[in-house]
Amino acid sequence: MEHVSTSQMSPLPFLKGHGTENDFVIVPDPDNTVGLPAAAVARLCDRRAGIGGDGLLHVVRSAAHPEARHMAGEAEWFMDYRNADGSVAEMCGNGVRVFAGYLQRAGHVEEGELSVATRGGIKKVRLAKVPSGSGTATGDITVFMGRAELPEDGVTVSVGARSWPARNVNMGNPHAVAFVEDLAHAGELRTAPQCTPASVYPDGVNVEFVVDRGERHVAMRVHERGSGETRSCGTGACAVAVAAARRDHLDPAVTGVAVTYTVDLPGGRLVITERPDGEIEMTGPAVIVAEGLIDPVLLETVTA
Numbered sequence: 592m593e594h595v596s597t598s599q600m601s602p603l604p605f606l607k608g609h610g611t612e613n614d615f616v617i618v619p620d621p622d623n624t625v626g627l628p629a630a631a632v633a634r635l636c637d638r639r640a641g642i643g644g645d646g647l648l649h650v651v652r653s654a655a656h657p658e659a660r661h662m663a664g665e666a667e668w669f670m671d672y673r674n675a676d677g678s679v680a681e682m683c684g685n686g687v688r689v690f691a692g693y694l695q696r697a698g699h700v701e702e703g704e705l706s707v708a709t710r711g712g713i714k715k716v717r718l719a720k721v722p723s724g725s726g727t728a729t730g731d732i733t734v735f736m737g738r739a740e741l742p743e744d745g746v747t748v749s750v751g752a753r754s755w756p757a758r759n760v761n762m763g764n765p766h767a768v769a770f771v772e773d774l775a776h777a778g779e780l781r782t783a784p785q786c787t788p789a790s791v792y793p794d795g796v797n798v799e800f801v802v803d804r805g806e807r808h809v810a811m812r813v814h815e816r817g818s819g820e821t822r823s824c825g826t827g828a829c830a831v832a833v834a835a836a837r838r839d840h841l842d843p844a845v846t847g848v849a850v851t852y853t854v855d856l857p858g859g860r861l862v863i864t865e866r867p868d869g870e871i872e873m874t875g876p877a878v879i880v881a882e883g884l885i886d887p888v889l890l891e892t893v894t895a
């Protein structure tokens with residue numbers, strides 16, 4: 592075991608932001624000099640002993656990160672996303688809007704189209720000009736999320752005595768989407784729902800519970816891998832929109848017509864469009880609520 596001493600470190604700048612109340616600690620670290628082992632991330636995301644967040648956005652130049660160097664020619668910035676428990680995830684839809692909003696606010700990028708490197712590949716983001724007087728809100732941001740994969744796996748989601756058939760949707764990260772009669776049937780979601788067969792999700796899964804609200808309008812709750820129940824999940828909303836479209840016998844690749852679903856989450860609303868070429872566009876807000884300095888003691892941890 593190696594002890595990471597922080598006594599020589601200076602306080603570390605951070606920001607706090609959210610996208611439809613899916614909240615993140617943002618750590619700007621262009622040159623990738625801040626070690627962020629899982630335990631340090633979990634401490635920063637702790638809502639009582641840390642800053643608090645559903646996840647952490649480590650903002651690094653792609654060229655400075657071994658996992659993103661190969662994307663540096665196309666995307667200057669890498670979203671090194673971590674869940675609240677410190678685990679790594681391929682993608683975070685709300686996170687990438689907040690990430691882009693932070694880059695714009697910090698003056699690293701301007702309005703227009705931006706490419707962001709993620710573990711799930713390069714995502715394009717459309718940034719509007721931030722109107723003066725808009726405070727900490729960046730306004731709506733659109734992310735081009737790539738295509739969904741929907742393998743037919745016969746997944747079942749269970750909470751307590753209730754079970755539902757679910758759709759396996761991969762948005763770069765894994766999802767199980769269950770249509771339910773009432774969102775309250777998912778219970779308190781203090782622990783992860785059970786997904787079977789477990790072999791479909793060897794690395795864990797994000798689970799969405801969905802009800803209909805109207806034509807092409809749904810509402811959902813989500814239990815996120817590595818974070819627990821959150822108030823929103825962008826990749827989850829995309830997975831839900833595509834699962835709902837297929838259930839409603841709508842496939843833009845077949846009809847040649849784009850399909851849009853409005854997805855309501857406990858923390859706000861996201862609008863998801865699937866295009867005939869399979870590309871999924873997600874539009875929603877991003878807000879930076881605070882900035883400050885992290886006491887290096889908070890990062891003091893032991894690593895194996």
Ligand SMILES: N[C@@H](CCC[C@H](N)C(=O)O)C(=O)O
Binds near residue numbers: 674682684686817
């Ligand atoms: N909240 C995110 C998804 C974050 C990653 C997820 N918990 C996972 O482990 O796959 C979103 O907005 O997409």
